[in-house]
Structures are given as C-alpha cells and as structure tokens.
Amino acid sequence: MLFGDVVRENEGRDPMVSTTTTYNDLIAKLLLDILFTDINYLLCYRDLQGNNISVIFKTDFEDMATLHALQLSSNQIHTIERGAFKDLVAVEKLRLNNNQIRYLPDTLFSNMMNLRRL
Structure with a gap:
C-alpha cells in the first residue's frame, strides 16, 4: 500500500480525518515497526x-x-x-x-x- 492509497481509502468517509493525520498515523506505525524490529534484534x-x-x-x-x-x-x-x-x-x-x-x-x-x- 502506498501513502496515496491510505488517503484515497479515507476519502468521502469522514471529513474530520485529514491527510496529515493519516500520514502521521502511517509514519508512527512505521516507526513502531522499526523500533520493535531493533528491540527484537537486541533481544537476540x-x-x-x-x-x-x-x-x-x-x-x-x-x-x-x-x-x-x-x-x-x-x-x-x-x-x-x-x-x-x-x-x-x-x-x-x-x-x-x-x-x-x-x-x-x-x-x-x-x-x-x-x-x-x-
């Protein structure tokens, strides 16, 4: 899924959901994934x-x-x-x-x- 796909999925659903919020949520999820990957490595x-x-x-x-x-x-x-x-x-x-x-x-x-x- 690309960044644009995330925005398009939310189009027309809820006017309170902004593009910025969607991107921020995606970036936060990516950072958490990276963090947990690093923690997993350190726990090895x-x-x-x-x-x-x-x-x-x-x-x-x-x-x-x-x-x-x-x-x-x-x-x-x-x-x-x-x-x-x-x-x-x-x-x-x-x-x-x-x-x-x-x-x-x-x-x-x-x-x-x-x-x-x-």
Missing part, C-alpha cells in the same frame, strides 16, 4: 558478563525463545537451577567460562537443540 543477544551473578534461577530466562547468544562468563555463578535454560530453544552460543560451577543438572541443555558452542 544478552551479555551478562561480569555482573557478579551467583545463582541462575529457573525463572531467569523464561519467555526468551528468540535469544540466540547468552554471555554469562566472568561472574560468580556456582548454582544453575534445573530448568533454567528450558526456554532457550534458539540459543546457539552459551558462554559460562570463568565461573565457580561445580555441578550441572543432567537435563540442563536438553531443550537447546540449536546450541553449537558452549
């Missing part, structure tokens, strides 16, 4: 390196199915709860180095079918 990578994190709880990464890379290195992580990574189905790279992890639950990576680098 999470860098939590060096944040003194000590425990990863099973709810910490809920609803992050679009995440592709997770950087958790150089923290103080000693415990990762079972199920903490269950929603990270798209993660390809996970960095856990330079932590104090002594034990990993046996099913910790079971849903991470795209994991290529640990």
Whole structure:
C-alpha cells in the first residue's frame, strides 16, 4: 500500500480525518515497526558478563525463545537451577567460562537443540 492509497481509502468517509493525520498515523506505525524490529534484534543477544551473578534461577530466562547468544562468563555463578535454560530453544552460543560451577543438572541443555558452542 502506498501513502496515496491510505488517503484515497479515507476519502468521502469522514471529513474530520485529514491527510496529515493519516500520514502521521502511517509514519508512527512505521516507526513502531522499526523500533520493535531493533528491540527484537537486541533481544537476540544478552551479555551478562561480569555482573557478579551467583545463582541462575529457573525463572531467569523464561519467555526468551528468540535469544540466540547468552554471555554469562566472568561472574560468580556456582548454582544453575534445573530448568533454567528450558526456554532457550534458539540459543546457539552459551558462554559460562570463568565461573565457580561445580555441578550441572543432567537435563540442563536438553531443550537447546540449536546450541553449537558452549
């Protein structure tokens, strides 16, 4: 749909709807689409390196199915709860180095079918 098409669709319907309002609405929608695209991109990578994190709880990464890379290195992580990574189905790279992890639950990576680098 072109800008002119939007204006023509509104012709004759409501005299209170101006061309300017229609264009402004369209531009606002386009800007929101761009903003959410950028946010989605930023949410694909999470860098939590060096944040003194000590425990990863099973709810910490809920609803992050679009995440592709997770950087958790150089923290103080000693415990990762079972199920903490269950929603990270798209993660390809996970960095856990330079932590104090002594034990990993046996099913910790079971849903991470795209994991290529640990």
